[in-house]
Amino acid sequence: VRLVKWLPREDLFKEMAECDAFVFASLRDGGGLVVVEAMAAGKPVVCLDLAGPGLHVTEECGIKVAAENPEQTVRDLAAAFGRLARDADLRAAMGRAARRRAEEVYDWKRVAERIEKVYREALGRSGGFTPPNRDGMEAGEEKQSQVAEQAAVEAVAGVGEGGGR
Helix, strand or coil: CCCCCCCCHHHHHHHHHHCCCEEECCCCCCCCHHHHHHHHCCCCEEEECCHHHHHHCCCCCEEEECCCCHHHHHHHHHHHHHHHHHCHHHHHHHHHHHHHHHHHHHCHHHHHHHHHHHHHHHHHHHCCCCCCCHHHCCHHHHHHHHHHHHHHHHHHHHHCCCCCC
16 A cells, blocks of 8 residues: 655556555545546545545445544445455456446536536526527527537536646
8 A cells, every 4th residue: 555645647647557446535625536537547446435535436436435433434444445455356347337437427528518408408498598409500600609618618627627636
Protein backbone atom coordinates (compact mmCIF):
# COMPACT_ATOMS: atom_id res chain seq x y z
CA VAL A 1 0.00 0.00 0.00
CA ARG A 2 1.31 3.42 -0.98
CA LEU A 3 -0.27 6.61 0.25
CA VAL A 4 0.18 9.38 -2.28
CA LYS A 5 -0.36 13.04 -1.45
CA TRP A 6 -1.47 15.70 -3.91
CA LEU A 7 0.07 15.37 -7.35
CA PRO A 8 -0.02 17.41 -10.55
CA ARG A 9 -2.67 16.04 -12.91
CA GLU A 10 -0.22 14.29 -15.29
CA ASP A 11 1.55 12.56 -12.39
CA LEU A 12 -1.77 11.54 -10.89
CA PHE A 13 -2.74 9.69 -14.06
CA LYS A 14 0.66 7.97 -14.24
CA GLU A 15 0.30 6.76 -10.65
CA MET A 16 -3.27 5.70 -11.29
CA ALA A 17 -2.24 3.62 -14.31
CA GLU A 18 0.21 1.66 -12.15
CA CYS A 19 -2.10 0.87 -9.23
CA ASP A 20 -4.25 -2.23 -8.72
CA ALA A 21 -7.08 -0.37 -7.00
CA PHE A 22 -7.87 3.18 -6.02
CA VAL A 23 -8.69 4.14 -2.43
CA PHE A 24 -10.50 7.35 -1.56
CA ALA A 25 -11.24 7.45 2.15
CA SER A 26 -11.84 11.17 2.55
CA LEU A 27 -14.48 12.29 5.03
CA ARG A 28 -14.53 15.85 3.73
CA ASP A 29 -14.21 15.86 -0.06
CA GLY A 30 -17.85 15.86 -1.08
CA GLY A 31 -17.45 15.70 -4.85
CA GLY A 32 -14.72 13.14 -5.18
CA LEU A 33 -14.35 13.46 -8.96
CA VAL A 34 -10.97 11.78 -8.67
CA VAL A 35 -13.00 8.60 -8.04
CA VAL A 36 -14.57 9.00 -11.49
CA GLU A 37 -11.10 9.54 -12.97
CA ALA A 38 -9.93 6.28 -11.35
CA MET A 39 -13.01 4.52 -12.70
CA ALA A 40 -12.26 5.88 -16.19
CA ALA A 41 -8.77 4.41 -15.82
CA GLY A 42 -10.38 1.01 -15.19
CA LYS A 43 -9.53 0.79 -11.50
CA PRO A 44 -11.78 -0.70 -8.84
CA VAL A 45 -12.46 1.87 -6.13
CA VAL A 46 -12.62 1.56 -2.36
CA CYS A 47 -14.31 4.60 -0.85
CA LEU A 48 -16.43 5.77 2.03
CA ASP A 49 -20.14 5.61 1.35
CA LEU A 50 -20.49 9.37 1.65
CA ALA A 51 -21.46 12.20 -0.71
CA GLY A 52 -20.09 12.07 -4.27
CA PRO A 53 -17.91 8.96 -3.99
CA GLY A 54 -20.81 7.07 -2.43
CA LEU A 55 -22.93 8.00 -5.43
CA HIS A 56 -20.29 7.42 -8.10
CA VAL A 57 -19.30 3.90 -7.02
CA THR A 58 -21.64 0.93 -7.38
CA GLU A 59 -21.12 -2.56 -5.98
CA GLU A 60 -20.10 -3.69 -9.48
CA CYS A 61 -17.19 -1.25 -9.73
CA GLY A 62 -15.92 -0.94 -6.18
CA ILE A 63 -16.43 -1.34 -2.48
CA LYS A 64 -18.17 1.32 -0.42
CA VAL A 65 -17.51 1.43 3.30
CA ALA A 66 -19.92 2.98 5.78
CA ALA A 67 -18.35 5.63 8.01
CA GLU A 68 -20.22 5.05 11.25
CA ASN A 69 -17.32 5.34 13.68
CA PRO A 70 -13.52 5.29 13.40
CA GLU A 71 -12.99 1.69 14.56
CA GLN A 72 -15.63 0.21 12.27
CA THR A 73 -14.49 2.31 9.32
CA VAL A 74 -10.84 1.26 9.67
CA ARG A 75 -11.86 -2.39 10.12
CA ASP A 76 -14.11 -2.34 7.03
CA LEU A 77 -11.54 -0.50 4.91
CA ALA A 78 -8.95 -3.15 5.83
CA ALA A 79 -11.42 -5.90 4.91
CA ALA A 80 -12.07 -4.24 1.54
CA PHE A 81 -8.34 -3.97 0.85
CA GLY A 82 -7.86 -7.63 1.76
CA ARG A 83 -10.74 -8.74 -0.43
CA LEU A 84 -9.30 -6.98 -3.47
CA ALA A 85 -5.72 -8.02 -2.69
CA ARG A 86 -6.70 -11.71 -2.58
CA ASP A 87 -8.90 -11.75 -5.69
CA ALA A 88 -7.33 -10.67 -8.99
CA ASP A 89 -10.44 -11.73 -10.91
CA LEU A 90 -12.61 -9.50 -8.73
CA ARG A 91 -10.21 -6.57 -9.25
CA ALA A 92 -10.33 -7.10 -13.00
CA ALA A 93 -14.14 -7.42 -13.12
CA MET A 94 -14.64 -4.34 -10.96
CA GLY A 95 -12.11 -2.42 -13.04
CA ARG A 96 -14.00 -3.25 -16.25
CA ALA A 97 -17.30 -2.29 -14.64
CA ALA A 98 -15.77 0.95 -13.35
CA ARG A 99 -14.54 1.87 -16.82
CA ARG A 100 -17.94 1.04 -18.33
CA ARG A 101 -19.76 3.15 -15.71
CA ALA A 102 -17.42 6.10 -16.26
CA GLU A 103 -18.05 5.95 -20.01
CA GLU A 104 -21.82 5.50 -19.71
CA VAL A 105 -22.53 7.98 -16.92
CA TYR A 106 -19.73 10.54 -16.76
CA ASP A 107 -18.62 11.07 -20.36
CA TRP A 108 -19.02 14.85 -20.85
CA LYS A 109 -20.93 14.47 -24.09
CA ARG A 110 -23.47 12.21 -22.37
CA VAL A 111 -23.69 14.54 -19.38
CA ALA A 112 -24.37 17.47 -21.72
CA GLU A 113 -27.06 15.44 -23.54
CA ARG A 114 -28.81 14.67 -20.24
CA ILE A 115 -28.65 18.31 -19.16
CA GLU A 116 -29.96 19.46 -22.53
CA LYS A 117 -32.83 16.96 -22.25
CA VAL A 118 -33.79 18.32 -18.82
CA TYR A 119 -33.68 21.90 -20.11
CA ARG A 120 -35.73 21.05 -23.18
CA GLU A 121 -38.33 19.22 -21.09
CA ALA A 122 -38.53 22.06 -18.57
CA LEU A 123 -38.76 24.73 -21.26
CA GLY A 124 -41.26 22.70 -23.26
CA ARG A 125 -43.55 22.30 -20.22
CA SER A 126 -43.43 26.00 -19.41
CA GLY A 127 -45.17 26.83 -22.70
CA GLY A 128 -42.74 29.69 -23.20
CA PHE A 129 -40.44 27.89 -25.62
CA THR A 130 -40.77 25.17 -28.20
CA PRO A 131 -37.50 23.35 -28.78
CA PRO A 132 -36.45 23.68 -32.43
CA ASN A 133 -36.88 20.81 -34.82
CA ARG A 134 -33.53 20.44 -36.54
CA ASP A 135 -35.04 18.95 -39.66
CA GLY A 136 -36.88 22.19 -40.45
CA MET A 137 -34.18 24.67 -39.40
CA GLU A 138 -32.75 27.31 -41.65
CA ALA A 139 -28.94 27.44 -41.93
CA GLY A 140 -28.68 30.38 -39.50
CA GLU A 141 -30.88 28.66 -36.93
CA GLU A 142 -28.85 25.47 -37.25
CA LYS A 143 -25.62 27.39 -36.62
CA GLN A 144 -27.13 29.15 -33.57
CA SER A 145 -28.25 25.80 -32.19
CA GLN A 146 -24.78 24.31 -32.71
CA VAL A 147 -23.12 27.29 -31.01
CA ALA A 148 -25.53 27.02 -28.05
CA GLU A 149 -24.91 23.28 -27.75
CA GLN A 150 -21.13 23.77 -27.88
CA ALA A 151 -21.35 26.45 -25.18
CA ALA A 152 -23.36 24.07 -22.99
CA VAL A 153 -20.84 21.26 -23.50
CA GLU A 154 -17.93 23.59 -22.69
CA ALA A 155 -19.69 24.92 -19.60
CA VAL A 156 -20.31 21.39 -18.34
CA ALA A 157 -16.76 20.28 -19.22
CA GLY A 158 -15.35 23.17 -17.20
CA VAL A 159 -16.80 21.57 -14.07
CA GLY A 160 -14.34 18.67 -14.37
CA GLU A 161 -11.19 20.74 -14.84
CA GLY A 162 -8.46 20.64 -12.21
CA GLY A 163 -6.23 18.06 -10.66
CA GLY A 164 -6.97 15.25 -8.31
CA ARG A 165 -5.86 14.76 -4.75
